[in-house]
Structure formats: structure tokens, C-alpha cells
Amino acid sequence: MLLAAVASLLLLQPVPAAAPRTVTPRGDLAADEKATIDLFRNARDSVVFISTSRRVADVWTRNVYSVPKGSGSGLVWDEAGHVITNYHVIEGASGAQVQLADGRQFNATLVGASPQHDLAVLKIGGVGFKAPGRVPIGTSANLQVGQNIFAIGNPFGLDWTLTKGIVSALDRSLPSENGPDIRHLIQTDAAINPGNSGGPLLDSAGRLIGINTAIYSPSGASAGISFAVPVDTVMRVVPQLIANGRYAQPVLGVESDEELNERLKRLSGINGVFVLGINPGSSAQRAGLVPATRSMRGVVPGDVITALNGKPVSRFGDLLARLDDFQAGETVELTVQRNGTTRKLSLALDSAD
The missing domain is CATH 2.30.42.10 (PDZ domain)
Structure with missing residues (x-):
């Protein structure tokens, strides 16, 4: 009884109001932070979200349905509405939809693909189509291990995500069972996950230096080893895909x-x-x-x-x-x-x- 009485008295005591915490001014962002923010803002509009679908037939009703297949990333290549991505993003799909950063959505058509380079070109837009800004083109010939790189994509469907890392190694190769090895790949430690495929790899100047293509991971998630098709390969292959629909090796x-x-x-x-x-x-x-x-x-x-x-x-x-x-x-x-x-x-x- 005594404890209950004491508890009642304590509950009746007025509780002092919590004093608000003072916000500490942050000050200016560091120069490298400002540069990263500007890089993302300048490149974001050129990156697209790609969702693919495939057609399946109901054996009972014989109706044909379009069901989701997967998703990935891409990059607006030119004013004509060509979009580059990885071949494995659209492999086996019967349709693809492309969403721009400004919210516009388009049904895409396949222009051409080169499985041996894991590259594909889609086409969006039509009469009066206005493409967003394009990422400036760099070169992969003079990349150095240790320099900063940035990746933009849609990992796990989380759209327009920026990750940062360094060039970990150069001139890597991934063997292929049915064709040429994919050579001259850029190895990075940027966090690349399913959905990043087809998105741009940028240098610190915001120039395109590669297209993110694969990760090395037993779990399927980022393990600190990822690969990108170098932009010099992209520059050799993509114009042929646009002009001829295929790459003549x-x-x-x-x-x-x-x-x-x-x-x-x-x-x-x-x-x-x-x-x-x-x-x-x-x-x-x-x-x-x-x-x-x-x-x-x-x-x-x-x-x-x-x-x-x-x-x-x-x-x-x-x-x-x-x-x-x-x-x-x-x-x-x-x-x-x-x-x-x-x-x-x-x-x-x-x-x-």
C-alpha cells in the first residue's frame, strides 16, 4: 500500500517540459560533396528506368498475356531517342517500357543488340519527341586504377540511385560459354546491384566512361566487385547497332x-x-x-x-x-x-x- 501511495504521488508531480535542442549550423558543403551533387544533377535526366515484359499463353483459354520479366537501367544516347542498355536486360523479353527522370513513359522498340559486348540499343519517342540532356562522352583508354568513379542506376527498382567508388582494375575479361569473351572490362568497387545493369559509369568530370554490366557475388548482391563495358567499346559498337541493327565482327x-x-x-x-x-x-x-x-x-x-x-x-x-x-x-x-x-x-x- 505504501508503494502504491508513493507511486500515485509521483504521477501527480508536474513533468518539466523537454528543452528543445539547438540546431548546429552546418556550414558550407565540402568541395568534393558539391562536385558530386552537381555531377548527379547534371547526369540524372539522361538515365532511364527500363522494365521488360514477356508474353505468355494460357493453355486453357488460349489468351496471351504480357507479364513482367525484369528491370534495369539505360542511358539516353542521342536526340533521336536511342537508349543504350545491356543485352542481358532485354534478353528474352517481348517488350520494354522506358521511364525518363521527368516521369514520361514510352514503349520501346529494339534497334539492335550485340550479345558479345552485352550491349543493346532501344528506341523511344516519336514525332515531336524531346530528349533530355545527354551525358558527355569520355574515354576509357587513359583510365587509372584508383581514380574516382560514379554509377547511376535503379538497383532493386530503387530508381535513380547514385553510388561511388574507384577503378579497382582494368582490362578484365569475363569468359562466355557460347561466344567471345567480354574483354577490356573496367572493374570497380562501386555498389552495383541487380537493376544497375545498363546504367552509366562516370568519371569525376561527369563524363561517360562505361556501362555497368555485371557483378561478382555469390549472393547476387554487391560484394565490392563489379564490371563495366568501357566507353571505347560502346563508341565502336553502338553506331553499328543504330545503323545496321547488328555488329559485324x-x-x-x-x-x-x-x-x-x-x-x-x-x-x-x-x-x-x-x-x-x-x-x-x-x-x-x-x-x-x-x-x-x-x-x-x-x-x-x-x-x-x-x-x-x-x-x-x-x-x-x-x-x-x-x-x-x-x-x-x-x-x-x-x-x-x-x-x-x-x-x-x-x-x-x-x-x-
Whole structure:
């Protein structure tokens, strides 16, 4: 009873009003903060949100529905309304919708794609379309490890998100099972997550230096290792996609197979690309390259390409990717080995067309 009485008396005591806290003036933002804010404001309007859909058929009613497939980011490329993004953002989709930073939404059409570079071009707008401001173009040729970079995109659908990091490494390659390796990639530690794909990578001057394309992460979320297609590759590929709808890669006219190539490398001890076939009329045929043949005892090796312009090649995807550094009509030097003899050949590259 005594405790209850004391508690009642305490509750009846007036509670003093809480004194308001004084706001401490912040002062001016740091110079680097101001620069980052300006960079984002200047680039934001050029970044778009891409949502894709695919058509599915109801086997019972036979009605066709459009269902969401995924989302990603993109960048307005020119005044005509071309938008660049990653190929894997639109791969397998039957439709795409593009939303600009000002809220305008458009149904997009696919202009062209290059899976080997993980790049695609969409088209939005129509008569009277007014494109937002464009990000200035930089170069990736003189990037240095350690310099600041900035990424803008839509991670997990969280639109127009800015992340910051540094260039962690240069000239990285990602192998591809069905085609050329994706080469010359920029590695960064900026927080890149699903949805950032296709968005711009900028330098501290606000110039485009790459298109964010992939992350390395066992969990699927940012683990501090991400990759971007360098802008020098974008500048070589995108104009062809806009003009022709496809990218014409320079080729030698040789055929190979990654799995069989690895087996032949282990059996022979030769580290190179075993020529398994030659396209009729190709530069490889004109140069006299000899493909492997099959016999009762198995595969009999012919020519093995061990280097291109003095740089070693050991996988077919690696060879195709190195060829991508050239243009059709240019001459390259192959180092070729056959029956223990090494020789060098000069070949003029053909076009994949």
C-alpha cells in the first residue's frame, strides 16, 4: 500500500517540459560533396528506368498475356531517342517500357543488340519527341586504377540511385560459354546491384566512361566487385547497332569448340586454339590453314593458333575477343603451330556479314 501511495504521488508531480535542442549550423558543403551533387544533377535526366515484359499463353483459354520479366537501367544516347542498355536486360523479353527522370513513359522498340559486348540499343519517342540532356562522352583508354568513379542506376527498382567508388582494375575479361569473351572490362568497387545493369559509369568530370554490366557475388548482391563495358567499346559498337541493327565482327573464318579444344590441349601439351574447321572462301582458307581431321584413332590435329599479333591465345573465346580489337580489312599476324613447326602468317580479316 505504501508503494502504491508513493507511486500515485509521483504521477501527480508536474513533468518539466523537454528543452528543445539547438540546431548546429552546418556550414558550407565540402568541395568534393558539391562536385558530386552537381555531377548527379547534371547526369540524372539522361538515365532511364527500363522494365521488360514477356508474353505468355494460357493453355486453357488460349489468351496471351504480357507479364513482367525484369528491370534495369539505360542511358539516353542521342536526340533521336536511342537508349543504350545491356543485352542481358532485354534478353528474352517481348517488350520494354522506358521511364525518363521527368516521369514520361514510352514503349520501346529494339534497334539492335550485340550479345558479345552485352550491349543493346532501344528506341523511344516519336514525332515531336524531346530528349533530355545527354551525358558527355569520355574515354576509357587513359583510365587509372584508383581514380574516382560514379554509377547511376535503379538497383532493386530503387530508381535513380547514385553510388561511388574507384577503378579497382582494368582490362578484365569475363569468359562466355557460347561466344567471345567480354574483354577490356573496367572493374570497380562501386555498389552495383541487380537493376544497375545498363546504367552509366562516370568519371569525376561527369563524363561517360562505361556501362555497368555485371557483378561478382555469390549472393547476387554487391560484394565490392563489379564490371563495366568501357566507353571505347560502346563508341565502336553502338553506331553499328543504330545503323545496321547488328555488329559485324571481324573474323578469320576458323571454327573451333571450347570443350574439344581443352581436351586436345591436355592430350598434346600445346596451349592454343586448335583449328577444327575452315569456312569456304575465308581468309583462313586463302592463307592455307589446315583444320584437324578425324580418323579411326580419333582427332588428328592440324594447325594450332597460339598467338595473335604476338599475344598468346589459348581459348577460342579469347581468340574471338582479341579479333574484336580490329576492323574487317585490317591485317593481323597469326602464330601457328603444326607438327612441331611454328610459323607466322599474315591474314586480312573478313567481316562476319
